Amino acid sequence: MDKKDFLYEGKAKQIYSTDDENKLIILFKDDATAFNAQKRGTVESKGVLNNTISTMIFNYLEKNGITTHFIEKLNEREQLVEKVDIIPLEMVVRNYVAGSMSQRLGIVEGHKSPVTIFDICYKKDELGDPLINDHHAVVLGAATYEELKYMYEVTDKINELLKSLFDKMNIILVDFKIEFGKNKDGKIILADEISPDSCRLWDKDTLKKLDKDRFRRDLGGVSEAYIEIESRMKNVLN
């Protein structure tokens, strides 16, 4: 299927229409942003790597009973997906404390949480994607309580599946962000991407960061880290 019209562009991807009104093409760019786009850059081949990694993860989740927007990988940078109305919430899961939670609460980065932590952020660039709670999400009209309950249940399942996958890769899944959307039948399905852009991934033995924190914190070796994730995932899934 070919790209038709350019529809819109986010910080890391472009979205195109296709001949089928219910299908979109997502193009993964090499652009990287952090801290609400105050820091910008490019990471060589990041789009190609994230397209491959996200494809492997969405296929794995589908095989394990998660309904997603993913249809097929078209080429190096593009994938065909089911069009959804994105629910403007970032569902964040934390197995270890890191990043913004570590800073906000003064908990040392790397603290293993005794419980799975679920955060939601309101997807609104102008406001800097603020951390909100369920009641705020309902007042904003982003989701109903029933929809939130369903998204938490699916998010929990996804966390268990991802923890198991990354464990086999000798990697700790510290935290991650996912997005859901409603398809033409009104069903809530997993959308967007799952990649080292949207997860914190630490090597189990060395605790080396193999994710976007290498870009955020100027640690160097960003592409190399993404290549390492791609290679370990291929070994485990093929």
Ligand code: ADP
């Ligand atoms: P952002 O700047 O929000 O990080 P990206 O550069 O990642 O955005 O661009 C992807 C955009 O496409 C996001 O707004 C995401 O919510 C949206 N999107 C992802 N999957 C779908 C889909 N299946 N249908 C419609 N929009 C989608």
Ligand code: UDP
């Ligand atoms: N995350 C993301 N997009 C965002 C915000 C966060 O993919 O807009 C991911 C991030 O990569 C990490 C997790 O969500 O894996 C938790 O991020 P956190 O709230 O700690 O924010 P950050 O430190 O990235 O500002």
